[in-house]
Amino acid sequence: MNKLIVGAIALASGLAAAAPPAQAQSKQLTLCWAAWDPANALAELSKDFTTGSGIAMKFEFVPWTSFADRFLNELNSKGRLCDLMIGDSQWIGGAAENGHYVKLNDFFDKNGIKMSDFMPATVTGYSEWPKNTPNYWALPAMGDAIGWTYRKDWFARPDLKAEFKKKHGRDLAPPQTYDELKQIAEFFQGRMIDGKKVYGAYIYTERGSEGITMGVTNALYDWGFQYDDPKKPYSMEGVVNSPDAVAGLEFYKALYKCCTAPGQTNAYMQEGLDAFKSGQVAMQMNFFAFFPGLYKDPNVGGSKIGFFPNPRAKQHFTQLGGQGISVISYSPNRDAALQYIKWFAQPDVQKKWWALGGYSCHKAVLNDPAFPKSTPFAQDFLTSMGIVKDFWAEPAYAPLLLAMQKRVHDYVVADQGTAKEALDALVRDWTKTFKEEGKLK
Amino acid sequence: MSQPMTLLPIAESAARVTPEAVARRVRGLSDRALAWLFVSPAMALLLAINIFPLLWTVRLSFTNYRANRPNAAVAGVGIDNYVSILNDPDVWTAMQATAHFLFWTILLEMVIGFGLAYLIDRRFRGHSFWTTVILIPMMLSPAIVGNFWTFLYQPQIGLWNYAAAFLTGIPASSFSMIGSVKLAPWAIINVDVWMWTPYVMLICLAGLRSIPTYIYEAAEVDRASRWRQFWTITVPMCLPFIMLAVLFRGIENFKMFDMVNLLTNGGPGSTTELASITLKREAFEKWRTGYSSAFAIILFVTVFGLANIYVKALNRVKSR
Numbered sequence: 001m002n003k004l005i006v007g008a009i010a011l012a013s014g015l016a017a018a019a020p021p022a023q024a025q026s027k028q029l030t031l032c033w034a035a036w037d038p039a040n041a042l043a044e045l046s047k048d049f050t051t052g053s054g055i056a057m058k059f060e061f062v063p064w065t066s067f068a069d070r071f072l073n074e075l076n077s078k079g080r081l082c083d084l085m086i087g088d089s090q091w092i093g094g095a096a097e098n099g100h101y102v103k104l105n106d107f108f109d110k111n112g113i114k115m116s117d118f119m120p121a122t123v124t125g126y127s128e129w130p131k132n133t134p135n136y137w138a139l140p141a142m143g144d145a146i147g148w149t150y151r152k153d154w155f156a157r158p159d160l161k162a163e164f165k166k167k168h169g170r171d172l173a174p175p176q177t178y179d180e181l182k183q184i185a186e187f188f189q190g191r192m193i194d195g196k197k198v199y200g201a202y203i204y205t206e207r208g209s210e211g212i213t214m215g216v217t218n219a220l221y222d223w224g225f226q227y228d229d230p231k232k233p234y235s236m237e238g239v240v241n242s243p244d245a246v247a248g249l250e251f252y253k254a255l256y257k258c259c260t261a262p263g264q265t266n267a268y269m270q271e272g273l274d275a276f277k278s279g280q281v282a283m284q285m286n287f288f289a290f291f292p293g294l295y296k297d298p299n300v301g302g303s304k305i306g307f308f309p310n311p312r313a314k315q316h317f318t319q320l321g322g323q324g325i326s327v328i329s330y331s332p333n334r335d336a337a338l339q340y341i342k343w344f345a346q347p348d349v350q351k352k353w354w355a356l357g358g359y360s361c362h363k364a365v366l367n368d369p370a371f372p373k374s375t376p377f378a379q380d381f382l383t384s385m386g387i388v389k390d391f392w393a394e395p396a397y398a399p400l401l402l403a404m405q406k407r408v409h410d411y412v413v414a415d416q417g418t419a420k421e422a423l424d425a426l427v428r429d430w431t432k433t434f435k436e437e438g439k440l441k
Numbered sequence: 442m443s444q445p446m447t448l449l450p451i452a453e454s455a456a457r458v459t460p461e462a463v464a465r466r467v468r469g470l471s472d473r474a475l476a477w478l479f480v481s482p483a484m485a486l487l488l489a490i491n492i493f494p495l496l497w498t499v500r501l502s503f504t505n506y507r508a509n510r511p512n513a514a515v516a517g518v519g520i521d522n523y524v525s526i527l528n529d530p531d532v533w534t535a536m537q538a539t540a541h542f543l544f545w546t547i548l549l550e551m552v553i554g555f556g557l558a559y560l561i562d563r564r565f566r567g568h569s570f571w572t573t574v575i576l577i578p579m580m581l582s583p584a585i586v587g588n589f590w591t592f593l594y595q596p597q598i599g600l601w602n603y604a605a606a607f608l609t610g611i612p613a614s615s616f617s618m619i620g621s622v623k624l625a626p627w628a629i630i631n632v633d634v635w636m637w638t639p640y641v642m643l644i645c646l647a648g649l650r651s652i653p654t655y656i657y658e659a660a661e662v663d664r665a666s667r668w669r670q671f672w673t674i675t676v677p678m679c680l681p682f683i684m685l686a687v688l689f690r691g692i693e694n695f696k697m698f699d700m701v702n703l704l705t706n707g708g709p710g711s712t713t714e715l716a717s718i719t720l721k722r723e724a725f726e727k728w729r730t731g732y733s734s735a736f737a738i739i740l741f742v743t744v745f746g747l748a749n750i751y752v753k754a755l756n757r758v759k760s761r
Contacts, residue, residue, distance in 0.1 A: 069725065076509040076728070098510060207708040263596035265620030265709045395510075399727040406531075406711060414622045414710025436505075 028056040029336055032071055032082035033323075035061035036269075037293045038142055041357040042086075048352070049343050055336050064269060065209055072398070075100040075328070083331040084340060086141050086323045089125045094395040095326065096129040101137040102327040107338055108136060113345045119143065121388050122361035126324030131393065138324025139341050140361035142289065145310075145384040146218050146319045147377065148181075149276060149294055150174055150283045152306035154193060163187075174308035178222060178251060181283065181311050185259035188282035200259030202272045202284040203252070207409045210401055211268035213391065214319055215285060216252045216408050218310050221317035221389050223248030234434050241423035244314065249419040251313070253412045265413050276300060285310075287321045288384065291377045292357040307377040309384045320388035322359065396437050403429035495741075502735035509728040522735035532736070534711060535719040541626055542701075542715060543694050546633045547687055553634065554641025555683065559675075561642070562649045579639040587703025590632045594618040594704075619705050625712045629701050633694065641686045648682030649675065681759045688751055695744050716740055 031046070033039045039061045046057040060081060062070045068088065074081055075095060087095060095101040104127075108115070115123045115136060122140035129137055154160060155172050164172035164187055175181035185200025192198075204215025217225070224244030229235040239245075256264075261280055264271070269286060273293075276284040277300055295301045310318035325344065327337040343349060347364035354360040354374075359381065365371060372379040392400045404426055411422035434440040470478070502522055506515045526532050557575060561568050578586070593601045596614045606613035618628040652674065660670045698717040701707070707714035707722075720740065724733035 072509065073725070076511070078511070094509065098512060207710075208706040261597070262614045263594075263617040263620050265617060266706060398509075399729070402722060402726055409708060410710035413620070413708065414712055416622075416710050 027054065027333070027336055028058055029083045029333055029340060030058045030060055030081060031084040031086070031325075031340075032060045032062070032074070033086040034067045035063050036289060038289050038358045041353070045349070045353055045356055045358065046340075048349070049340060052343070053336075053339060055339070057340075065206075068209060068398075078330045080328075080330050080332065082328050083333045083337040084325055085328055086325050087138075088323055089320060090391050090393045090397045090401070092126070092129045092137055092324070093393045094397055096135070096137045097395045099329055102329050102334065102338075104136045104139065104327070104341070105134070107341070111342050111345075113139070113342065117345075117347075117363050118361045119363065119366055119385055121320070121385055122322065122324075125320050125388065125390050125393075126322060126361070129393065138326040139345055140322075141325035141344070141358075142322045143359040143361040143381070143385055144287050144289045144321030144323075145381070145388050146214065146285060146321065147288050147291065147310065147380055147384055148174075148283055148285055148308050149291065150306045150308065151279075151281075151300070151304060153304040154188070154198075154282055155306065160187075174306060175311045178219060178255075178311045178313045182251075182255055182259065185255065185283060189259045194279075196279060198279070199261040199275075199281050200283065201255060202264070202267070202275045202281040202286075203256060203260060204268055204272070204285060205256065205260075205265055205409070205413055206268035206271075207266050207405060207413070209268070210391075210405065211266075212409050212412065213401060213404045214268075214321075216249065216412065217319045217389070217391065218285065218317075219252040219255075219313070220245055220248040221319070222310070222313035222315055223251065224314050227392060234440050236427045236430055240427050240430065241420065245423055246419045248313070249408070249411065249423060253419070256412055288359060288377065288381050289321065291381075292375065295376060305376075307380045309380045309387070317387050317389045318384050320390040322361075394437070394439075396433050399433045400430055403433070498734045498737055501731050502738050504731045506731045506734075507728045508730045518731065522732045523739065525732070526736050526739060531711070532716075532719060535714050535716045538626065538712070538714055539695065539697075539716045542630060542633070542697065542713075543691065545627075545630045546637070546694050547690050549630070549634045550638045550641045550690055551683060551687060554638045554686065555645045555679070557638065557642040558645035558649055561646055575642060576639045578636045581636070583636070583699040584703060586632060586636055587700045590628075590704055591619065594628060596620070620709055622709055622712050625705055625709055629704055629713050632700060632704060633697070636700070637690060637693075641690065644682050644686040644689075645679060648679035651682075652678045677761075681755060684751075684755045684758060688748065688755065691751070692744060692748060696740070 031042070033042070039059070043057070043059050046059075049055065050057055068091075071082070071085065071087060072091065072094075073079075075085075075087075075091075075098070078100075085101075087101075092101075096103070107113075115127065115134070118127075118140045122143050123136075124131060126140045127136045127138045129135055155174075161172045164170075164184075167187070168183055172184065172187075175184055181201070187200070188198055189200035190197060204211045206212055224242065225248055226239050226242075226245075227236070229239050261275060264275075267275075269290065272284050272286045273290060275281045276286075276294065277297055279300060291307060294305055297305075310316075325341060327334060327341065331337055344353075345362075347362060350360040350362035350365050354365050360366065366382065366385075368374075372382060391397070391404075394400060407422045407426040407429065410416040411419060417425075431440060503517055503519060504515050505518050507513065561572055561575075593599045594617070596602050596617045599613075599618075601618060602613040602616070605611065605616075616624065618624045618631075656674055656678075657670060660674060665673070696717050697715055698721065701713055701715055702718055702721070705713040707718045716736075717740075720733055720736050723729050723736060727733075
């Protein structure tokens, strides 16, 4: 028996001596995000972090349609899968109040990371909770907003230009207003181009996650929709369902009815990319994050594609996309995760991030005089980031979002009721949610 | 007689290799205690994964608990969740959509399934091959079925629309099966019928083959027509099997989720939002755990109650 014990100890000692250093073996961080082009760019960028720190990076990328389900479940179950998370901007309230994210103020102070180095809209949108207070739960990581792409080659065709000018008395050019956009979309709808039937516009209609809300808000904001009375927080009657908001919603439906491809009843980001890449639509609503990939596309990219920011109506806004990067409070690798944040916040790293296809929020990148001309969509990105608005980022974000998805989809796609009825119902739903939250009496 | 003889040496050798301590303990137990000993692991598992969650769900249904708010205080709300569900027009819309789906899928599956079984039972040449072909949809995963029917229903490239255009002359891209409020409920019914009719056919085929041929021979002697034989022999004798198929499909379709979720996600609007999809949204998207627990209990009681009534009717038919 004694021989056995001695043998076991000798074997264990041998194995321990032969093992690589504990540091190199155990240090690995898992970063969770959506599966899309910028995530691949981040994986590439993170190789520099591994080289410098010796900490290996592992990535969990989940498709957008199940992104929220998957990672909100992970957070709610206090899972340890993710050390770092690039979570949606609207999650910040819930993640902060439920203790899922580490508060970063002290860490930022100790390491000289200043929020004033980042574009203000991204700090408010991705980092702060409560909004407009200096409480930071994330570092702005991926700036994004809704923009538009169009078929520059179609717009440049002499025959189409002449026909459009004759019909509308103006040049066929990227639209400045939503009325112009609809006019152009109607012009292209059902037209045969290169022997193929094409359609006017691609807009979001997805029902299951957040698609139609991310689409319709672009029109609603421009017509004057607000989430609540600025003087009376959470007071929504007459604001959410104001005549202007109703007009905005009616416009979105009219655009959907007149100028989209048949069967586009449940379509979001990927379907938009498919429609544009297959040469089916003249104009496409989508997030800026996809524009580098589209620009490189061999069939519709390069000289064939153009970009423009969300058009204006009575006002000029666009829907905020993008995310901040947070440290998960349940992570056993908190120090290493903070080390990653510190590395990521460096101006040089941010410049490389932009060069690889990510959208930096750092002023060192965005205020560079060469930035607006660095890509064909850089100026439109800057313009858009100056006019962004975001959906509720409350802890009750999920029921608020699902209510809007239902009411808007019911009206726009399923033809149920009027715009006023849809927004009235939305006010009732949101009021009920805020009452349950104790924010309304 | 030979069986105990061969088993005896095995029992003896098993007894020999059983450690004395264990043997002594087992010898001290009664048959009843031994039976409980063997059954108890299964019972424990059943209690842990079935009964306990059910009781826990009942408990949660009387609270305002939210699974995404682990730090929030949980308060009892009495029967508020139940009252609010029963007064929620959206819930009733979902129940109506479920009833529509349930009624038409069961009706169509029974008629077509019985019809196919009746044909296959004729034992024509190649009937085995066709039986296998007919069974293929049933063998597929609902997730795959949902996904590929999404493509089949695609207005511009989908085969369904092309087939419909070929048969009716209506332009293929002029209608969308899963995008139209009028067509979407039929789109999901169509897929379910396509997938599960073979299952009903199998059950009906078992019923048809269980009818003794001498009954038909006696009917022939009595000069009963084929039509008369069908209604007085085939249908009544097959009825318990048909009712069983209705029960199975009824329970399955009442809780239908996967295929519809993938195919339409409840849309357009809320046209195909079945009760299970509403439940999933409340539980795992809105995180109203207490409310959704109450909804789950209501659905459970409904399906359990209806199934019990139905089983009693089935037993009456069988005893005739």
